[in-house]
Amino acid sequence: MTASDRLIDDIYRAATDPDLWPQVMHDLAASADAAGGVILTRRSDAWAGWRFSAGMVGVDEYLRSPEVARSESPTRLLAANRAGFVDAAEVFTAEEWLADPVMTHWGTPNGLHHAAAMAMPMPTDDFVVVHLARRAGRPRFEPDAIARLDSFRPHLARAGLLAARWRLERLRAATEALSLIGLPAVILDLRGRALVANALIEKLTRYVKWLPGDRVALADAAADALLRRGLADISAPAAVTARSFPARGRAEVTVLVHLVPMIADARDFFDGGYSLMVVTPLTRSCAPDTALIRGLFDLTAAEANVAGAIAEGLSPEQIAERHGTTSATVRSHLKSVFAKTGVTRQSQLAALLARQIELPFPPVE
Structure with missing residues (x-):
């Protein structure tokens, strides 16, 4: 040879x-x-x-x-x-x-x-x-x-x-694996174009809009704006962009949208610049789980403590007194929490965090 x-x-x-x-x-x-x-x-x-x-x-x-x-x-x-x-x-x-x-x-x-x-x-x-x-x-x-x-x-x-074909098969397998455990998922490129989607997310028409050119949007305009910003920053995993945020559907029922960067360290020439969007339902809970809140929204321990206290109904001053710090420090943490959760007011944060993840959507038969 x-x-x-x-x-x-x-x-x-x-x-x-x-x-x-x-x-x-x-x-x-x-x-x-x-x-x-x-x-x-x-x-x-x-x-x-x-x-x-x-x-x-x-x-x-x-x-x-x-x-x-x-x-x-x-x-x-x-x-x-x-x-x-x-x-x-x-x-x-x-x-x-x-x-x-x-x-x-x-x-x-x-x-x-x-x-x-x-x-x-x-x-x-x-x-x-x-x-x-x-x-x-x-x-x-x-x-x-x-x-x-x-x-x-x-x-x-x-x-x-x-x-390219090999990559699409790998991505399709990933979304189908999530379907088996009841998670609606779609893999998006930088423009919000769906490369592969499982059957569960295709059924969530009250939350997810399917646009011409295979583009995906969220029915909730505020959540869709957060999705666009998240996609724009997907190539910078360290960017302080909301990647887990609420999205309302019809009848004000809310789900949580997670945008996960899929950028390999090796930079496979066909694997860069994608994101996995997963949708999970929410249900009311009497007390917020700080560990869950931290994991869902990529918060630091201090940010999660502030967020959990806001969900309990405490003011920044009361939170500062509880943790032996200053109101300015609490407000600084709160500003970061707003950026990561996609809300702009304490009342919105309290409404969002007074919920917990329930069981996933049922698997497709």
């Missing part, structure tokens, strides 16, 4: 085993005398996930930085409309390329210069991009190097399609 045949074989293997992509990118880059390569998914005008070879030092930090949004590289690559690899020198002047963030914040500091890339549209509305870079001092990609890379394009495109 030739080196080319082995690489093609590895490309297809990587479609179902993302851990193989770094080696595939290394071997693909080596075939064109490049230092390394990265394979990325572009979704909703943002890089959602990626894998890269060892030679691509600093690429992970760059792709996570705000500077990546200013790069003209994706726009010019797509505008070239080439069914194959494009040398950066074809779409940038030398000065423009060196001034682009892809170079100022990644390439130049890490000793990289010339690049070649291609974009492949997927049926999922994603774009898969493969980017290869050469060390500073090396010439731009020669026509024969581009031709050699283009020979692998059909295999990379098919592998990308297989990876």
Whole structure:
């Protein structure tokens, strides 16, 4: 088997085993005398996930930085409309390329210069991009190097399609597993588009609205605004955004919506930038459970104590006296609780927290 045949074989293997992509990118880059390569998914005008070879030092930090949004590289690559690899020198002047963030914040500091890339549209509305870079001092990609890379394009495109299908099956299995324990669930992308949903959540039409283009919204306008903000921040798991919040339906019956980021540390190039939305019912309870409140809304211990006391009907001054602290400290905790639960007044917080989770929705027969 030739080196080319082995690489093609590895490309297809990587479609179902993302851990193989770094080696595939290394071997693909080596075939064109490049230092390394990265394979990325572009979704909703943002890089959602990626894998890269060892030679691509600093690429992970760059792709996570705000500077990546200013790069003209994706726009010019797509505008070239080439069914194959494009040398950066074809779409940038030398000065423009060196001034682009892809170079100022990644390439130049890490000793990289010339690049070649291609974009492949997927049926999922994603774009898969493969980017290869050469060390500073090396010439731009020669026509024969581009031709050699283009020979692998059909295999990379098919592998990308297989990876997308494989991912959807994994996500579908996850929502069906939640259905078995009675939890309505849907997996959303950054735009609120449903990728897969189980039968339980499809029946919750009093709370969940299904819009054109497979987009999902909440019937409760205030809750839907919180959902939009949560989706916008889904790529920043540490963001102080309400990810568990109440949503009203018809007859003022309330459920709790949980938005869980699904961003793997490994940044599988098809697995980044998703969220799992789960809906759970609420029922009245005489006394709030502080531990439950803390878990549901990602509160600190101090925030949970303040929230629980508000649910008991205590004022910030009374809470401060109970815990031996100041009213200013209590109000600071309360402000954070408001942000995390999606309410704006103490009365709303008390109404929400005077409830506890009951048994899940019954499984689908």
